[in-house]
Amino acid sequence: MSGLPYTVGDAVRLTCNVTDAGGVPDDPATITLDVTLPDGTTVTVPSGDLVHASAGAFLFDYPSTMAGQHTARYSTTLPDGLLVIEFDVAPSLDTTSPHRPVYATAADFRQVTGQEPPADVIRRLANASEYLDELLIGCWYDVDADEEPTDARIAAAFARAVCWQVAWEDLTGDPDGLGLVYPQMSIGSVSISRGSGGAGQTGTAWDRAAPRLVTALRTAVDGRGFPLFGKFPIVIG
Structure with missing residues (x-):
């Protein structure tokens, strides 16, 4: 171990x-x-x-x-x-992470994905948390002094979201969304073709989201039964 x-x-x-x-x-x-x-x-x-x-x-x-x-x-x-x-x-994420808050731990990553965390999981979960904050602009939810959600169900959804984002970046090998600039790219034996955007376009923040991150946020409901994104659907692309 x-x-x-x-x-x-x-x-x-x-x-x-x-x-x-x-x-x-x-x-x-x-x-x-x-x-x-x-x-x-x-x-x-x-x-x-x-x-x-x-x-x-x-x-x-x-x-x-x-x-x-x-x-x-x-x-x-x-x-x-x-x-x-x-x-x-x-050491604690509080002293090593480049971004606060961080919505998941290495143990969360292992639990959610069933995979062993990468060696730099602390930094990558922090980066994914910063990306998640960009997606959450305009959303309303209660936070504590550390800017983390106080509702347990929302906190769990955020943890799942950032874990799946890190796993997706591993799978695609494209953590910076270069596929948005270059719509067709090959990573090893995997070939990816994106239908949205053209060469030289950056797309939207949602375009580089992991599919399971989107699922985690779309289905996020707080303890009172209110969905994170209200009654309005998430528009991707």
Whole structure:
């Protein structure tokens, strides 16, 4: 697990699968989880906080609070065993991102897309958040002191949107929307032809949006049932 781009504040999922001598999943008599932090201190997770997912399967979402390398240790008895998990945590987005607010984390990216985050996921999520802000000009929603939406459903929609935007940029290899200037382009074995705009035209901000970003915003409804974009449809192109 070492090397994954978690950031301070992310929940790091620590899983443990216990089997008997024959390889059959088996619940141990006891199980403990300790996490050694970068400063050398150790946090002991109460056994009651571990999630017993199924026979022999346990997990815990560790809330990271410190940058650096962490070492987690699951210890079990009957059957006896020891599992060591190492993971790295990068500094908080608050001190490393080029844009605020940032609507998603590396853990969100993994959850939403099912893919491992790219090495520069912090910067790219921040850039996608800045792009999302451009698309949201004219929209009304409540924000907190950090300019992040206070409604949980809107916040979740924003997180999905920026994650899918980063994944789409990976798929197309065109994070800057060059396809709007050059309507036909090839990226490896993928050939893309855009019908809107001609050579030398920049198109609209929506033209370089990931299809699933558009879906996330079109379907975004707050806790009161009000859609983010009101009764008016989003016009793309």
